Amino acid sequence: MAERADCVYNNVLETSFPHGGSAQIQDYRENRTQAKLERQRKVAAPCKYQMRGEASQVVSPPPVPRRPDPPPRQNMMVFEARPPCPRWHRTALGLGGAGNLLLLGTVAVLGVLVYQRPSQINGNPAMCNGSLKSFRSSLTQNLCEVQNSSAGDSGCRLCARHWKPHRDKCYWLSDGSKYWSGSRDDCTQRRSHLLVIQDQEEMVFIQNIIGDQNPVWIGLNITSSRKNWTWVDGSPLNQTLFTVLGPAEENSCAALKKNRIQPEICNTDLKWICQKAAVQL
Structure with a gap:
């Protein structure tokens, strides 16, 4: 097969260079040989061989050093699954919110009453004096006893x-x-x-x-x-x-x-x- 291939190759050369000399044919053959060697070198480049006697061994690439594992992070927050909030908790929160709203409403009503009270007293001094007299009379009846007041003196x-x-x-x-x-x-x-x-x-x-x-x-x-x-x-x-x-x-x-x-x-x-x-x- 090799001899037949060479024969075919020589016929191609003679046909390609019918009037050429042997020098052109020799240059063409050298260029073709160099191209063939270049192709063989490129094919064999990924693999490196080390000859030892008649046998060859593939030299494996050096191992890539392994990066050490990062140290464990400190103070990491750990979220644990918690059971759902009990029903009575939600009930207590609801009652507390309702109580706060009721207290807020009561304070608002008292504020309005206190704001309106001075104007009513200023508009009617007799009512103020009557309230003071009534309060004083109540204190006298409940607190002014014989043993707590001086006998024979006016007032208490x-x-x-x-x-x-x-x-x-x-x-x-x-x-x-x-x-x-x-x-x-x-x-x-x-x-x-x-x-x-x-x-x-x-x-x-x-x-x-x-x-x-x-x-x-x-x-x-x-x-x-x-x-x-x-x-x-x-x-x-x-x-x-x-x-x-x-x-x-x-x-x-x-x-x-x-x-x-x-x-x-x-x-x-x-x-x-x-x-x-x-x-x-």
Whole structure:
């Protein structure tokens, strides 16, 4: 087959170059051989061979290094499937929403009433005075009892709970004992002050409160070098009404026992009595 092919190839050459010389035929053959070799080289280029004796082995390409797996991400949010909301939750939310709407409506109505009320009162002062009188009368009927008001006085004077009323004052006797300065501070916290006696009638009333117990602190002391007794409201002691039994020394404090006022060391622990003005209706 190869010899026949060469024979056919030579006949083609002679037919192609009828007047040509052997040099042209030789050039054509070399060009054709080079083209054939070039085609063989291109076909064999993808495969690389390594000759070992008579056998050849295909050299595989180097392995591609595998990229390391990325580290696990931290703080990743994990969504878990949750059961559907119970029915009573939805019912509670609905009731809460309805309650909020009702509350909002009530506040709106009250706001309108409050806005309209001042104009009605300004337009009718008699109605305002009548309301105040009615309110005052109701308080008098419910709060002004014989034991809470001063007998023989006009009107009604009220005192807080545990305070004893007399005329236009209220009196409170302590349960514990303190220094004179601590007693004064306690009365101040109660929006009052230590007892200031005005006359003998008030002295008699206070004696009924304290009874025959140990002395109690009152709002009388000596703070100046002149050794003058002074009440906590700044007024001096009237020596014609009350007499302090005992020497008057600097930084002395007065205590009441029965119907006598006597000096005591201010750092002595005694009970005390506070007073303040009563509320009049």
